[in-house]
Amino acid sequence: MKGAKSYNFLSILLGIGLSVVTVLVLWLTIGSEMSQGAKVGISMVQIGAVVYFSFKFGWWKGLCVGLVLFGLTAGMLNEVPRLPIVNESIRNLYYHVPMWFAMIIMLTGSVVYSIKYLMKGNLDDDRIATELARISTVFGVLGLITGMIWANYTWGAPWSNDAKQLSALVGTLIYLAFLVVRESFDDDVQRARVSSVYSIFAYPLLITLLFVLPRMMADSLHPGGNGNPAFGEYDLNEGMRVVFYPVIVGWTLLGVWLADIRVRTKRCEAKLYEID
């Protein structure tokens, strides 16, 4: 998020090329003869390295375009397990689930920038933290809506007061409140300070809501809960993982891109007021 790092046609092409390489390497790793844990670990390291280099060379927008396009096409065409009830809707794993993963990753970034603001007092860090939280909330709302559509056809109703559904709703509302409360301050520094502190408290609460509470409830309908007939994280077959991991990175980068545009708009506004 170092701001207006210029991109050109070539960097987009190189980024798309990098996304092709990423998918191929992931495919080799996941298809190889290793233990499940090793495969997951190695592919995480590979993805981390790719993201790091894409930012370093300014190719990340191309990487984003390539990975999301790959997700949209391969997500529809690849072979998926034949499971009752979910049928083809298992493909929503490539479209609905990345919303939540991208949201969590970007909110983690947001908290890091909030802490950075409190430590250094640079208003730009607050801008980045807020815009990451804003786009995350949009992703969260999209995740809730797509989840309701999916639930309608697999669980029989759009809303069944499932533990994870409820806590995802509460988590999204917490961040909506964050964005509304911020606007009630006139003073920039006061606003930044209060919202940074709020964000640092909201984040652990969200993690508890999304990952701890649903697991403590007896029967969540979501996969991973006990006695669930659908699919747990470990039922994901290899073909699905090859699409699933890149898709998460792609959508997260798209969110960062959108946040980046708003951060830069706000920087322009700040500069305008400075001139006045």
Added chain:
Amino acid sequence: MKLSCMKSINKILTSIAAMMLSTLTFAQGKEVEMADGLRSSGKIYVVVAVVVVIFIGLLAYLFASERRLKKLEEELEANKS
């Protein structure tokens, strides 16, 4: 007469129930339904093409908006100095 009629109706009902039960078990034993026809006929590619075109269109819009923003940033920078 009436009794025999009842008996035959009973027989028919039982056989219908048996038939339904057998189809039910048959349906359960069947393979899980997937959109195979769609894929084998090749038409899923049409949907994929539509999705891709929409996404590329939105991306073009995103790039165009960003270009305007970049111009604004450069202008502000020039004004400042």
